[in-house]
Amino acid sequence: MSTTPAGPARFVNLRPMLAVTDLSGAVRFFVEKLGFYCSAMHGNPSVWAQVERDGVEVMMNAPPLEDVRRDVPRSSRDYQIYYFDVTGVAALHAEFAAKGVAVTPLRVAFYGMKEFEVRGPDASWLWFAEPTDEEPTECE
Numbered sequence: 450m451s452t453t454p455a456g457p458a459r460f461v462n463l464r465p466m467l468a469v470t471d472l473s474g475a476v477r478f479f480v481e482k483l484g485f486y487c488s489a490m491h492g493n494p495s496v497w498a499q500v501e502r503d504g505v506e507v508m509m510n511a512p513p514l515e516d517v518r519r520d521v522p523r524s525s526r527d528y529q530i531y532y533f534d535v536t537g538v539a540a541l542h543a544e545f546a547a548k549g550v551a552v553t554p555l556r557v558a559f560y561g562m563k564e565f566e567v568r569g570p571d572a573s574w575l576w577f578a579e580p581t582d583e584e585p586t587e588c589e
Contacts, residue, residue, distance in 0.1 A: 464499075464506045465531055467573055472498055472511040475570035479507065482550045483567075483575075505533065509570070530574040538563050538579040559585045 469475040476498050479485040485500035485507070499508045535541055538555070542565050545552050553566040564578035 462506075464508055466508040466510055467531070467570065468512050469509050469570045470511070470514055471570070472496065472509060475509050476500060478570055482548050483545065507531070530576055531569070532576045532578065535577050535579055538565070538577055541577055557581055557583045557586045 467475070472495050476487050476490070479500040480487055483502070485502040487498060488501045488506070489497075489499040491497040495511070497508065497510045499506055501507075542552055542555050545567065550567055555563060555565050557563050558578075561580055561582070562578040563581040563583060564576055567575045567577070569575040
């Protein structure tokens with residue numbers, strides 16, 4: 450008897466995994482500053498964690514510190530962008546700012562998204578955005 454499901458394969462979710470140098474600090478950032486909750490941690494000391502907010506999940510792992518420093522130079526983090534589609538982006542911007550998160554100003558991109566950015570753990574970019582009909586505030 451076959452256990453292969455009938456029908457075509459399809460993607461159902463994407464859960465990014467961020468490699469971080471300070472797992473507990475990264476989890477604290479997501480929980481205390483971005484309003485996520487920690488849904489899982491593994492290891493003693495912890496080497497993997499998952500945070501969630503509104504059904505969106507982000508995993509983090511803590512590879513050996515020397516490997517992260519050697520293999521992923523800080524400058525390469527400028528090209529690692531985690532783009533979160535949200536509703537109420539202006540309210541989220543205000544929420545984060547009130548918690549002391551360094552947020553970029555809200556802007557409307559030429560591609561029809563109102564968005565802002567936050568530097569996350571280990572300098573990764575976290576972008577938050579929602580569709581808008583507003584005129585672009587910047588042209589790239």
